[in-house]
Amino acid sequence: MKKKQKNILPRKSNTLKLSFDTSWTYAPAPESRTSATIQPRYDLFINGKWTKPESGKYFETINPANEETLSEIAEANAADVNKAVAAARNAYEKYWKKLPAKERGKYIFRIARMMQEKSRELAIIESLDGGKPIRESRDFDIPEAANHFFYYAGWADKLDYAFPGKKTASLGVAGQIIPWNFPLLMAAWKIAPALATGNTVVLKPAETTPLTALKLAELIQEADLPPGVVNIITGAGETGAALVQHPDINKIAFTGSTEVGKMILRAVAGTNKKLTLELGGKAANIIFEDAPLDQAVEGIINGIFFNQGHVCCAGSRLYIQESVANTVIRKLKDRIETLIVGDPLDKNTDIGAINSKKQLETIHYYIKTGIQEGAEIYESSCRLPSKGFWCKPTLFLNVAQSSRIAQEEIFGPVLAILTFRTDDEVIEKANNTPYGLSAGVWTDKGSRIFNMTRKMRAGVVWANTYNKFDPTSPFGGYKESGFGREGGLHGLMPYLHLSNLIPNSTRK
Amino acid sequence: MEKTTVKKSSLSVSENGLERKKGKKRLEVLKTYKIYINGQFLRTESGRYYQPVNAAGEKLANVCLCSRKDFRDAVVAARSAFGGWSSRPALNRGQILYRMAEMLEGRKAQFVEELQRQDVSKTKAEKEVLLTVDRLIYYAGWCDKYQQIFSTVNPVSGSYFNFSVPEPTGVVSIIAPQDYPLLGLVSVMAPAIAGGNTCILLASEKKPLCAITLAETLHASDLPPGVVNILTGKLSELIKWFAEHMDVNATVFCENDVETQKMLKEKSALNVKRMIFYDNIKWETEQGQSPYFIFDLQETKTTWHPIENIGFGGGAY
Numbered sequence: 001m002k003k004k005q006k007n008i009l010p011r012k013s014n015t016l017k018l019s020f021d022t023s024w025t026y027a028p029a030p031e032s033r034t035s036a037t038i039q040p041r042y043d044l045f046i047n048g049k050w051t052k053p054e055s056g057k058y059f060e061t062i063n064p065a066n067e068e069t070l071s072e073i074a075e076a077n078a079a080d081v082n083k084a085v086a087a088a089r090n091a092y093e094k095y096w097k098k099l100p101a102k103e104r105g106k107y108i109f110r111i112a113r114m115m116q117e118k119s120r121e122l123a124i125i126e127s128l129d130g131g132k133p134i135r136e137s138r139d140f141d142i143p144e145a146a147n148h149f150f151y152y153a154g155w156a157d158k159l160d161y162a163f164p165g166k167k168t169a170s171l172g173v174a175g176q177i178i179p180w181n182f183p184l185l186m187a188a189w190k191i192a193p194a195l196a197t198g199n200t201v202v203l204k205p206a207e208t209t210p211l212t213a214l215k216l217a218e219l220i221q222e223a224d225l226p227p228g229v230v231n232i233i234t235g236a237g238e239t240g241a242a243l244v245q246h247p248d249i250n251k252i253a254f255t256g257s258t259e260v261g262k263m264i265l266r267a268v269a270g271t272n273k274k275l276t277l278e279l280g281g282k283a284a285n286i287i288f289e290d291a292p293l294d295q296a297v298e299g300i301i302n303g304i305f306f307n308q309g310h311v312c313c314a315g316s317r318l319y320i321q322e323s324v325a326n327t328v329i330r331k332l333k334d335r336i337e338t339l340i341v342g343d344p345l346d347k348n349t350d351i352g353a354i355n356s357k358k359q360l361e362t363i364h365y366y367i368k369t370g371i372q373e374g375a376e377i378y379e380s381s382c383r384l385p386s387k388g389f390w391c392k393p394t395l396f397l398n399v400a401q402s403s404r405i406a407q408e409e410i411f412g413p414v415l416a417i418l419t420f421r422t423d424d425e426v427i428e429k430a431n432n433t434p435y436g437l438s439a440g441v442w443t444d445k446g447s448r449i450f451n452m453t454r455k456m457r458a459g460v461v462w463a464n465t466y467n468k469f470d471p472t473s474p475f476g477g478y479k480e481s482g483f484g485r486e487g488g489l490h491g492l493m494p495y496l497h498l499s500n501l502i503p504n505s506t507r508k
Numbered sequence: 509m510e511k512t513t514v515k516k517s518s519l520s521v522s523e524n525g526l527e528r529k530k531g532k533k534r535l536e537v538l539k540t541y542k543i544y545i546n547g548q549f550l551r552t553e554s555g556r557y558y559q560p561v562n563a564a565g566e567k568l569a570n571v572c573l574c575s576r577k578d579f580r581d582a583v584v585a586a587r588s589a590f591g592g593w594s595s596r597p598a599l600n601r602g603q604i605l606y607r608m609a610e611m612l613e614g615r616k617a618q619f620v621e622e623l624q625r626q627d628v629s630k631t632k633a634e635k636e637v638l639l640t641v642d643r644l645i646y647y648a649g650w651c652d653k654y655q656q657i658f659s660t661v662n663p664v665s666g667s668y669f670n671f672s673v674p675e676p677t678g679v680v681s682i683i684a685p686q687d688y689p690l691l692g693l694v695s696v697m698a699p700a701i702a703g704g705n706t707c708i709l710l711a712s713e714k715k716p717l718c719a720i721t722l723a724e725t726l727h728a729s730d731l732p733p734g735v736v737n738i739l740t741g742k743l744s745e746l747i748k749w750f751a752e753h754m755d756v757n758a759t760v761f762c763e764n765d766v767e768t769q770k771m772l773k774e775k776s777a778l779n780v781k782r783m784i785f786y787d788n789i790k791w792e793t794e795q796g797q798s799p800y801f802i803f804d805l806q807e808t809k810t811t812w813h814p815i816e817n818i819g820f821g822g823g824a825y
Binding site: 258434479500 | 595771778779794
C-alpha cells in the first residue's frame with residue numbers, strides 16, 4: 001500500500017534550472033539613426049505628388065521609447081479623401097486598368113526590389129516610430145514586406161490560372177486602413193495584392209505609425225509608378241471613416257480591432273463595396289505533456305512577447321496540461337527574467353516600447369482587472385526606462401476561463417495561463433471565444449496534432465511553432481476575427497470579381 | 509348550410525365498415541404540413557398557422573407560422589449536429605446527398621402535382637423537379653472534390669510544411685428563394701450541407717408546400733437529425749432573427765431587395781456573420797450550380813508545422 005502511494009507521487013522534473021543569474025550583461029549595441037532620413041513634415045501623397053491637406057492641420061508622430069517628436073503629419077479630412085479617391089479612380093480608368101498585366105507585375109517587382117535596397121533605413125524608421133525592437137523590424141517586418149510585393153508581382157499576369165472555371169476582373173478603387181502593429185508589413189499586405197489584381201489604392205496608415213508608409217510613398221514615386229495608382233493619406237479615425245463612406249470606392253480592406261470592424265461592416269451595409277476584415281484575436285496556445293517543453297516555452301515566449309504582444313494572432317491564452325503545468329510555469333518565469341526590455345534600436349533588445357500611451361493605459365487596465373478578478377500576477381523583475389511607454393513581461397496564473405483577461409484581447413505583453421486535463425476539454429475551452437484567428441498546439445504525437453489542428457475553429461494553426469508568416473500563406477480569421485484571407489492564392493480573391501466561364505444558358 | 513350537409517352525406521359507411529363513395533369522388537385526406545426540426549416533424553410552438561392561397565383562390569393548406577422560438581430551437585439542433593456532420597467522411601456526405609436525389613426521383617409525381625397546385629405549369633413543374641434531382645446529384649459529386657479545388661500547399665520560406673484547406677463555416681441560416689420553391693431551396697441547401705455545414709431554411713412564403721415534402725424525403729435519406737431544418741412562415745417576421753442570432757455563422761439571402769440586404773448586413777455586424785446575397789442568380793440555368801457556392805460557406809484554415817533536418821544526407825537523397 002505504501003509502495004503504491006510512493007508511485008503516484010508526482011515525478012520530479014529532471015530538467016535543471018538554466019543558470020541566468022551570472023553577472024553577464026550585454027554592452028549597448030544600438031543601430032545608428034544616421035542612415036534614416038525623416039522629413040520634419042509630411043504632406044499627403046495624392047496623385048503622385050505631395051499635397052498640402054485641405055484641413056490645414058498637422059499632428060505629431062512621436063517615438064514611443066522616449067516621447068520625442070519625430071515629424072509632423074498632415075491630417076486628411078473628407079475633402080482630402082475625396083481628392084485621393086478621385087486620383088485613384090482616374091488612374092484606374094485611364095491607365096492602370098488598360099495596362100498589360102505583365103507590365104503591372106513589373107512595377108510591383110520594382111517596388112519589392114527598391115524596398116530591399118532601402119531595408120536598413122525602413123527598419124530604423126519602423127523601430128523609431130512604432131517602438132518595436134530593431135531585430136524584429138530588420139529581420140521580420142521589412143524583409144516580409146518586400147517579399148510580399150515580390151510574391152504578388154508574379155501573380156499579375158497569371159490570374160487566369162488561380163480560380164478554375166472563373167474569369168477574373170479587377171474591382172476598381174480599393175480603400176485600405178491598416179493598424180500600427182506592423183505598419184509597413186500591413187501596407188504591403190494591402191497594396192501588393194490590390195495592385196497585382198489591377199486595382200488602384202487609397203491607403204491610410206495608423207496615426208501613431210505613419211512614417212514607413214510615407215517612406216513607401218517616396219519609394220513608389222521613385223519607382224515611377226503612374227500617378228494616382230497608390231495614394232497614401234494620413235489621419236486618425238475620422239479620416240478612416242471618410243474613406244469607408246466614400247461612394248466611389250469599390251473595396252474596403254481593414255485590419256484592426258473587432259469593434260471598429262463591426263462599425264465598418266455597418267457603414268458599408270446597403271452599398272456594393274466588397275469587404276475584407278482582419279480583426280482581433282485571443283489565441284489559445286496549447287501545451288500537451290508530451291511536448292518538447294523547452295521548445296514549447298520558446299514558442300510561448302515568441303507567441304505572446306513578439307512585438308510587445310501587439311499582435312492580433314498573439315498566443316495570449318496559454319493552456320498547459322496539468323501534469324506539466326508546474327514545470328512549464330517555472331520555466332516561463334525563468335525565461336521572462338532573461339528578456340531584455342529597452343531601447344528598440346538596440347540590437348540586443350527583446351521587448352521594445354508599447355506603441356502609444358493610450359495602448360499602455362489599455363494594458364494597465366487589463367492588468368488591474370486580472371488582479372481584481374483574483375488571478376495571480378507574475379512580472380519580470382526588469383527595470384523600465386523612465387521616459388516612454390513600457391510594460392514588463394507579465395504572466396497571470398490561476399486564470400478562470402470566464403475571466404476578462406482570458407476572454408478579451410489585451411494587445412500587450414500579458415499572458416493568461418490556464419490548465420486542462422484532456423484533449424476534449426482543451427478543445428472546448430480553446431474554442432470558447434468569439435474570436436477565431438489563430439491557435440497553437442505543442443505535442444510530439446502526430447495524430448494528436450492533426451486532431452487538434454482540425455478542431456481548432458481558427459484560420460491559422462501553428463503546430464510545434466508559433467507566429468510564423470509568409471507571403472504564400474493565407475492569413476485570416478473565423479468568427480469575429482473577420483473574413484477574407486491575405487497572402488497566397490486565397491489573398492487574390494478579395495480583390496477580384498469572379499464571373500462564370502460557362503455561358504449562362506438555360507438548360508434544355 | 510344545406511350544401512355542407514349534402515357533401516357530408518355523400519359518404520356513408522357500408523356494412524363491412526369500409527368507406528364507400530356514393531358519388532364519384534372520394535374525400536381527400538389532407539396533409540398536415542409540419543415544420544422539420546432536429547429530424548422531427550413538429551407544429552410551431554407558437555400554435556399559429558397561415559393559409560397560403562394559389563392564383564385560383566384555393567387555400568393550399570394550413571401551414572405553420574413559425575416564431576422566433578422555433579428558429580432558436582432549430583439553431584440549437586443545427587449546432588449540435590454540426591460536429592458530427594462536418595467530421596463525417598466526405599464520401600459519406602456525398603452518398604447521403606445522392607440518396608436524397610434517389611428518394612426525390614421516386615416521388616417526382618408528388619412534387620410536380622404540388623408545384624402545379626402552387627401555380628406552376630405542368631411543363632415547368634416537371635422541369636423544375638428533374639433539375640432539382642440533378643442538382644442534388646451534382647452536389648453529391650462535389651462533396652469529396654471541392655476540397656481539392658480550393659486547397660493549397662504553400663511554398664513558404666523556411667523549414668515548414670504549410671497547407672490551407674477549406675472548412676465549413678458552421679451553422680448557416682438560409683432564406684430560400686421565393687421563386688422556384690423546390691429548385692431554389694435545394695440549390696442553396698445542397699452546397700451548404702455538401703460543405704459540411706448545418707442549416708436552417710425558411711421556405712418560400714407563398715409556395716411552402718414542396719419544402720415540407722422535401723423534408724420528408726430528406727428524412728428518409730439517412731440525413732442525420734439537425735443537419736437540415738426547415739421552417740415555414742412570414743419572411744418579414746422571421747428574417748431579422750435569421751441575421752441576428754449569435755450562434756449562426758452565416759446567412760444566405762436570395763431576393764433582390766436592397767433595403768432588406770442593408771438591414772441584414774447591419775445585423776450581421778453583431779457577430780461578424782458571413783452575409784451572402786444571391787440576388788441575381790437564375791437557378792434554372794448552369795449559373796445556378798457551382799463549387800463556388802460551396803466555397804462561399806467555407807473558411808480557409810492554414811496549418812504550419814516545422815520540418816526538422818536530421819542527419820547528414822544533405823542534397824543526396
